Ligand code: HEC
């Protein structure tokens with residue numbers, strides 16, 4: 001990278017002088033650039049580019065189609081789809097709240113057991129829901145319509161609404177090439193596919209981290225040095241000693257897989273949330289999965305993962321690694337909303353109780369025993385994943401992280 005910068009400007013003996021000038025200039029005008037090794041840079045590079053190139057979903061033939069996106073948006077905000085006409089998707093996935101609700105656990109017609117996740121960047125996932133009970137975004141979008149505690153409708157009622165609402169019926173015809181027919185389940189699945197097409201368009205904006213990552217990869221050290229130093233130190237922990245990148249990997253900061261990180265999974269009053277274990281059982285038992293009749297991908301390539309799934313003991317209490325873009329805007333955290341702030345999350349990883357992890361659990365996780373400055377750095381890094389234009393920080397900025405535990 002150093003050579004790359006130098007070669008573009010001069011050659012031979014003056015390299016050293018030019019480099020010194022570039023660095024001095026960076027220091028004077030912006031901030032300090034910490035030293036990142038080649039392997040650091042490789043890891044940082046793997047967290048982009050952003051926005052990513054998102055091909056249509058092969059299991060959904062209307063994925064990416066403008067008519068489907070328009071219909072999906074209309075359905076998303078339509079209370080007519082709920083059992084008593086009082087609720088729509090945006091009641092819980094509130095656009096102005098980064099598509100979540102700010103509550104610990106979702107609340108529909110009654111209380112739910114899990115936190116409402118954001119709907120950003122879902123095209124980058126392959127399993128949906130905290131427990132991965134669905135293998136497509138369209139099937140996941142059907143669940144809340146039928147769930148008694150959420151929108152509490154029925155297959156027949158959703159189909160009837162689409163048939164009887166003249167505007168919905170005509171948008172449906174434009175999207176799927178025919179009016180909603182007599183088969184209720186087919187109409188319901190198509191509602192799910194239109195909802196998915198809309199949600200796929202919800203992608204978080206570029207963040208200060210992305211500008212840094214691109215500059216570092218391109219060898220533009222002057223621009224890279226504009227990234228706050230605390231965030232650079234936090235990033236160093238994230239990809240290094242903290243090993244967060246083992247699970248929060250790739251451009252969405254999620255490996256899309258399931259882990260247990262020592263968050264309790266008892267549910268108030270009613271037993272346990274078995275997480276991925278129950279998710280696999282539910283996924284295998286529904287017709288609305290990639291092995292079923294509604295997968296539009298004739299090659300069935302993506303279905304292979306689902307075919308080979310079996311629930312195993314270790315899946316108990318595992319949840320899907322959440323993405324971290326815009327994470328500062330989506331408190332509270334974890335599948336049950338049990339951690340209020342990013343400091344609480346960092347404290348959790350810092351003081352992790354290994355005995356609470358499964359016997360055959362995550363060997364990757366070790367208590368990090370961070371000092372207060374390191375915790376603040378990690379939070380500064382997580383804050384730098386906020387899309388530009390979303391406001392620098394939420395109204396209640398988290399307080400500086402607590403006392404050192406060393
Ligand atoms: C009552 C609140 C509520 C309503 C209404 C609601 N959701 Fe959700 N949504 C949740 C909760 C809670 C979860 C987490 C569920 C889980 O993992 O078990 C969730 C999960 C999701 C996911 C999975 C996201 C991911 O990261 O995998 C999608 C997609 C989704 N909802 C879309 C919708 C759509 C589309 C609608 C309307 C048809 C809708 N939701 C209505 C609360 C709600």
Ligand code: HEC
Nearest residue numbers: 242243244247259263319320321322333334335345349362
């Ligand atoms: C072994 C895989 C793994 C590692 C390593 C890991 N995480 Fe996580 N992370 C997860 C999983 C899984 C969850 C969700 C757990 C749950 O809800 O029960 C999570 C949740 C989070 C959340 C909450 C996000 C939300 O929307 O609720 C944040 C923030 C976070 N991790 C940051 C970090 C940081 C910082 C590190 C490094 C210090 C780290 N993670 C290391 C797997 C991991």
